Amino acid sequence: MRALKSVLAGVAVLLLAGCGYNKLQSQDETVTAQWSEVVNQYQRRADLIPQLVATVKGFAAQEQAVLLGVAEARAKVGTIQVTPELVNDAEALKKFQAAQGELTQALKSLLVVTENYPELKSDKNFAELQVALEGTENRITTARNRYIEAVQTYNTTVRSFPSNLTAKMFGHKVKANFTVENEAAISRAPTVDFSTK
Numbered sequence: 001m002r003a004l005k006s007v008l009a010g011v012a013v014l015l016l017a018g019c020g021y022n023k024l025q026s027q028d029e030t031v032t033a034q035w036s037e038v039v040n041q042y043q044r045r046a047d048l049i050p051q052l053v054a055t056v057k058g059f060a061a062q063e064q065a066v067l068l069g070v071a072e073a074r075a076k077v078g079t080i081q082v083t084p085e086l087v088n089d090a091e092a093l094k095k096f097q098a099a100q101g102e103l104t105q106a107l108k109s110l111l112v113v114t115e116n117y118p119e120l121k122s123d124k125n126f127a128e129l130q131v132a133l134e135g136t137e138n139r140i141t142t143a144r145n146r147y148i149e150a151v152q153t154y155n156t157t158v159r160s161f162p163s164n165l166t167a168k169m170f171g172h173k174v175k176a177n178f179t180v181e182n183e184a185a186i187s188r189a190p191t192v193d194f195s196t197k
Contacts, residue, residue, distance in 0.1 A: 154175060
């Protein structure tokens, strides 16, 4: 009888060790940490924008529509409540992505406008802000890639046997990931026409 109890205890330990609970917890924490880094980089970009807008405004005051567009896009991003729980809500994540996409487009418009102002491009403050913004965009890309990888790993664990049983038992669900807003548009090859008209 004693041997049977020892064998059952050993089997229980092995089953619990292989259930994936600790792995799920660890991967969930990694997803949360990577999400925090994404938000951190987006915040860094948002903090640079007022300085960039003020510098451009000094040189290109007549470009009010573009400056206003950047300010409005930044304000819209600021209205979205960013919490760690956002990664568990696909709809909220989509809204967050859309707001960040609008801000990215507004910044691109601002940088296109600056091409018309050579004195602005040569301004030291503007050059430093532009370099900082480009660096931040690269950091955002890196942070998003790390988040995507963390979510992929977590989702694979949630969906794989036998850890999927543990995931269901403890309420772990597949997390939403970043998506491309205009996937249909970017999947088409661009048209190149070298003919002169």
